[in-house]
Amino acid sequence: MTTYIPSLTLPDIVFKHPAAAVLLPIAAGTAIGFSTRPKETQQTYLALRQPPLRPPPQVFGPVWTALYGAMGYAAYRAYTTGLHSVDGSKLALAQHGATLYTLQLGLNLIWMPLFFTFKRPIEATVDIVALTGIVGYMTYIWGQVDEVAGYALVPYLGWLGFATYLSAGTGYLNGWDFGGKERGIGGGGDTKFTNEKP
Template sequence: MTSFLYHIALPEAVFSSPAASILLPIALGTAVGYSTRPQVNDPEVQALKQPPLRPPARVFGPVWTLLYGTMGYAAYLAVGQTTAGLDISWNTKVVSAGLYTLQLGLNLAWMPLFFGLRRPIEATVDSVALLGINGYLMSLWLDNPATEAAGWLMMPYVGWLGFATYLSAGAGYLNDWTFGPSKSTKGTKKQ
């Protein structure tokens, strides 16, 4: 598994630069968010039943920007600074870099799955995987004094991922796990 994670990890130059570590997830998240966000007047999105406690849509952009920056800085602290001789094994560094890269890819896939493809089951599975990977990364980093600050920085992200998983699963469940056109309009042609 370490070999696989080594090959999928972002380049070391990203992790060794605090600016690149912070700005890369913000830029990628912003690009995916703007390209796959639902239209304000999309009747199918407006008709979706939402679980209790869902915040207004305007909250998500600022929250995700902050979380992307925080997770990027955590990756810099845990992976990038370890190149400066901090006490972390090569295996832990490779696992950290690979899992961080994997979770970033899964994170970026959620919006296209949920809003673009309208696949709530796959989006919820993606969210559960994100929560598990990031919970493990947080735990791994908290267990080592050299990466403990990175583990603490991951806590808000892991907490939000738990909430996001609830929202994803809740919306899927409340809408019978289908976000396509309503059953009454399926199979009818527009004239």
């Protein structure tokens, strides 16, 4: 079982107020997305050999926004339910989950720079595997505090499983080396992947 570590946990206010809980991950994810230069990220994404079932780059923004919102709502539900519970074990689980939540948010936010900016597919894949494990455990813990919170994290957990497949598959198909993998997007709306026929 994990431990509640205040120094590694976001402040209470983030969990206690629904707007703060929902908007923080959305704002942080959006900031990371824009800081990694979306045009360059898209060029790199299209230049990499991709495993089957990879979505077009335009899908990621809306999907992640929805998942970040659900993640924040789950944090609010689980934390406030635990805080107001007369059952001491639910409070402890809610607080343990808050530490896990903070750790997973950090791992989530560093994946994109690792993968696209620094072009480190091995480290990015290790990061997302650890992230998926932590979110799985957090879903289990917070599901014991509040079922709705647990269910709200299920789509995020499912997407992380898919993203782990994409991360590892892309790394493998490109020899775990993204050096020099970038392409310009043609003027005619060319959004083909490197391994697609024109």
